[in-house]
Amino acid sequence: MSFVSRIRAYLVREEVASTALEIVGSIMVGVLAGIILLAATGYDPIEGIYYLLVAPLTSPGGISYVLVKPIFIILTGIAFAIPALAGVFNIGGEGQLYAGAITALAVGLATGSFVLAFLAGIAAGSLVGLFIGWLKEARGANEVVTAIMLNLALFNITLYLVTNVYGSQIYPNQSESLPRSAMLGYFYVGGVKVYYSLIFSIALAVVAYFLVYRTSVGYWIRVAGASPKTAKYAGISPSSAAVLSMLIGGAFGGAAGALAVAGYAGYIDVTLSSLYGLGFAGIGVALMGRNHPIGIIFSSMFFSLLIVGGGEIERNLYGPFGYAPKELADAVSGLIIVALALPYAYRMLIARVRQARIAKKVRGGKA
Amino acid sequence: MAKTAETPAIEARGIVKVYPDGVVALKGVDLSIRRGEIHALLGENGAGKTTLMRILYGEIQPTRGEIRVFGKLVRFRGPWDAMRAGIGMVYQHFTLVARFTVMENLRLSQAGAGLPSEPQVLRAKAEELMEKTGLKVPLDAVVEDLPVGVQQRVEILKALMRNVKILILDEPTSVLTPVETRYLFEVLKGLKKRDITIIFITHKLREVKAIADRVTVMRRGKVVATVDVTSVTEADLARMMVGREVVLRIEKTPARPKGPVLIVRDLWVKDDRGLDAVKGVNLEVRAGEIVGVAGVQGNGQRELAEAIAGVRKPLKGQVILAGKDVTGYPPHRMYSEGLAYIPDSRKVGLILDFNIVENVALTNRHLIAEGGIMRWGKATKLAAEVVKKFAVVTESLKSPIRYLSGGNQQKVMVGREVIRGPKVIIASEPTHGLDVGATEYIRKLLIQLRDEGAAVLLISTDLDEILQLSDRVAVIFDGRIVSVKPTEEYTIEELGLLMGGAVPESKESKEVAQA
Numbered sequence: 001m002s003f004v005s006r007i008r009a010y011l012v013r014e015e016v017a018s019t020a021l022e023i024v025g026s027i028m029v030g031v032l033a034g035i036i037l038l039a040a041t042g043y044d045p046i047e048g049i050y051y052l053l054v055a056p057l058t059s060p061g062g063i064s065y066v067l068v069k070p071i072f073i074i075l076t077g078i079a080f081a082i083p084a085l086a087g088v089f090n091i092g093g094e095g096q097l098y099a100g101a102i103t104a105l106a107v108g109l110a111t112g113s114f115v116l117a118f119l120a121g122i123a124a125g126s127l128v129g130l131f132i133g134w135l136k137e138a139r140g141a142n143e144v145v146t147a148i149m150l151n152l153a154l155f156n157i158t159l160y161l162v163t164n165v166y167g168s169q170i171y172p173n174q175s176e177s178l179p180r181s182a183m184l185g186y187f188y189v190g191g192v193k194v195y196y197s198l199i200f201s202i203a204l205a206v207v208a209y210f211l212v213y214r215t216s217v218g219y220w221i222r223v224a225g226a227s228p229k230t231a232k233y234a235g236i237s238p239s240s241a242a243v244l245s246m247l248i249g250g251a252f253g254g255a256a257g258a259l260a261v262a263g264y265a266g267y268i269d270v271t272l273s274s275l276y277g278l279g280f281a282g283i284g285v286a287l288m289g290r291n292h293p294i295g296i297i298f299s300s301m302f303f304s305l306l307i308v309g310g311g312e313i314e315r316n317l318y319g320p321f322g323y324a325p326k327e328l329a330d331a332v333s334g335l336i337i338v339a340l341a342l343p344y345a346y347r348m349l350i351a352r353v354r355q356a357r358i359a360k361k362v363r364g365g366k367a
Numbered sequence: 368m369a370k371t372a373e374t375p376a377i378e379a380r381g382i383v384k385v386y387p388d389g390v391v392a393l394k395g396v397d398l399s400i401r402r403g404e405i406h407a408l409l410g411e412n413g414a415g416k417t418t419l420m421r422i423l424y425g426e427i428q429p430t431r432g433e434i435r436v437f438g439k440l441v442r443f444r445g446p447w448d449a450m451r452a453g454i455g456m457v458y459q460h461f462t463l464v465a466r467f468t469v470m471e472n473l474r475l476s477q478a479g480a481g482l483p484s485e486p487q488v489l490r491a492k493a494e495e496l497m498e499k500t501g502l503k504v505p506l507d508a509v510v511e512d513l514p515v516g517v518q519q520r521v522e523i524l525k526a527l528m529r530n531v532k533i534l535i536l537d538e539p540t541s542v543l544t545p546v547e548t549r550y551l552f553e554v555l556k557g558l559k560k561r562d563i564t565i566i567f568i569t570h571k572l573r574e575v576k577a578i579a580d581r582v583t584v585m586r587r588g589k590v591v592a593t594v595d596v597t598s599v600t601e602a603d604l605a606r607m608m609v610g611r612e613v614v615l616r617i618e619k620t621p622a623r624p625k626g627p628v629l630i631v632r633d634l635w636v637k638d639d640r641g642l643d644a645v646k647g648v649n650l651e652v653r654a655g656e657i658v659g660v661a662g663v664q665g666n667g668q669r670e671l672a673e674a675i676a677g678v679r680k681p682l683k684g685q686v687i688l689a690g691k692d693v694t695g696y697p698p699h700r701m702y703s704e705g706l707a708y709i710p711d712s713r714k715v716g717l718i719l720d721f722n723i724v725e726n727v728a729l730t731n732r733h734l735i736a737e738g739g740i741m742r743w744g745k746a747t748k749l750a751a752e753v754v755k756k757f758a759v760v761t762e763s764l765k766s767p768i769r770y771l772s773g774g775n776q777q778k779v780m781v782g783r784e785v786i787r788g789p790k791v792i793i794a795s796e797p798t799h800g801l802d803v804g805a806t807e808y809i810r811k812l813l814i815q816l817r818d819e820g821a822a823v824l825l826i827s828t829d830l831d832e833i834l835q836l837s838d839r840v841a842v843i844f845d846g847r848i849v850s851v852k853p854t855e856e857y858t859i860e861e862l863g864l865l866m867g868g869a870v871p872e873s874k875e876s877k878e879v880a881q882a
Contacts, residue, residue: 214740214741214743215739215740215741216732216736216739216740216741217739218741219725219728219732219736219741222721223718223721223729226718226720226721227714227715227718229714229715230714230715230716230717230718230729232678232698233676233678233698233708233710233715233716233729233730234698234699234729234730234732235677235678235697235698235699235700235701235702235732236699
């Protein structure tokens, strides 16, 4: 077989071509919707799309900026994706992120060690995930409800700790800062500032890929998520797999929080604005990346580009009513994200509904 | 019998039903139900009983044919039309809201039918009906707290409250204890006196004799005959139900069995609803023989197979595999101990979105995983072997198994079990839904495996398959093995009787079962 035909066979087999087509198509549909929205509101649509998708990449500063957010959302994306593969809807990435962040801060301040701070953050996140998973499987509590409640509880616990326990003596609006020994630094490539934690985060995504597709645990998770009945037949407990997936997902959520503190900012601000929303962004990123760890690396980069590009629109796009408002920029990026996530989210929801129906039949019969 | 001159309650003519997937379920059925009789509908699985009843209840539309209810031509668009025409249905799986009280359920049903549903009126009517029919039900109890037998009474009461003239019961005794069954029969006889026509679907011969006035026997989508129950014996009914011509011939030499490798002792297993499904089964399969388990669907076959394979925890009893007590082992350990289990549905045995390699890995993890790492190279090799040895037609090992034909999917499912050289093979409905070619292939394969020294337990509701392949046949009825002996010692009539539960549970039959 020639090299070209071998590549072609690979593309067909792994459905790479159809997936790529779906993604490119989705982006085009999203961009088109954005163009219509811009034109309808009186702005130059081509200029708008330029600011959104191209302008951020024209300067080293812009690129540096684009490369920050992926550090966290790659990991919160995986925190959603791995449970999703097991059929669990982990909306608790946000809470796992807070737990990881505050624990990493506490341990980093106490020990001055990045490694310990990072590991403690992972442990905290995975405990939160485990708790949600355990409530679901052992107590029958819906994971979405418990996760939302835990998100809120953990937000406020973190807030309390940041303001009352770890509050900075010097700056009133943030926690104490980690010593340099507890932090990962950054380096420059041709004027572009790259945090070491981005490399770390991408490496963790590769680890996640390996875990999901190369290990027994990953196989259990995928089998249990694809068909609980088949899992039982093969000797895999669907509920153990679900709990395990939440443990692993939580670990990634915790890692995101730990890196947000020990790999980037060094402190947590008292409104938690630097953390808030990173967990939820992970859901969108995971859906855009088809719950595939490697896909999530790319979708995170793209998502970050849209956020930075949105800023460019606000600053530069001038129309009949002055500069474009933030809401318009968000709406345009939102359209593109929705278009990207929609086909996959739809398939996932259908699968979930089907499973719930089967589960209900089994449980209903028992009563 | 004075009412025979009247118009029949239901008259169906030339009913044909072709399902969208091309399956012909009914091939021109005529059915006439007299007013005020109890009419049994008897047949094996796939005979078309349920399809016919679903048509009478308006759930599905016939492809051809016409139905008259009390002489009036009807065309039901849905069950609501059937209800309006005075037809009620009691399903095997009840349609009650489990968290509601009985009264609330009655109210829901009444309101749904547009009938008066004021609590006082309803209660008075329910109490009056209970008084007249003997259907005693605690009106204020929550449904899920009631025993299954009482829930069924609620279903019947619900139908009666809607003033039904014709009541269809789908295998009503399958969920009942013997005492509850007797009670139900009393109630049904009472309803008959009140001029309610009853259609009773069953596969149990004894019940036909016990309760019905007339019986219609169905086989493979056709009506064999409609007869007065008093004019036939259980043996006649059995013959009508199973009488057949063999479709496929398969050459087979006599078995040369060796020592037993699968021994099942006094196995008790519950089903998903928590009812006893397997009730003290004893069974032995020797190396080099095929033991067929014959029976009508839902008599505990699936639970038996799952319990042996470890998928379902047995309540008590023992499973001994090649001299080792493996009771309570999880499935993957069973598989590594030399057991193979081919489940009755490809939806259970395969993950359609996974590729062939990933599906082959499912039950062969002990050969593929090392230290928690999946060795996909090994899995690919194994899958390639399966594909080659069993002539699976596929473009690539990496294409999702969904894109394979049913026959090829089945070959993968069977092949991945056989490839590891198991000592014991449990094959549940191994040719279900396959075309003739694939069926023949799988059946020949099972015989070949037997000749190579495997012990095969074949569980099938297809009597042809059982008769063709088995060296010995065990008949399962109501969770018990009611007979075991060499295939040639059965007559077809005897098998029909046993499958219909017609042989009373006597000392002799118990001894036979243990032999």
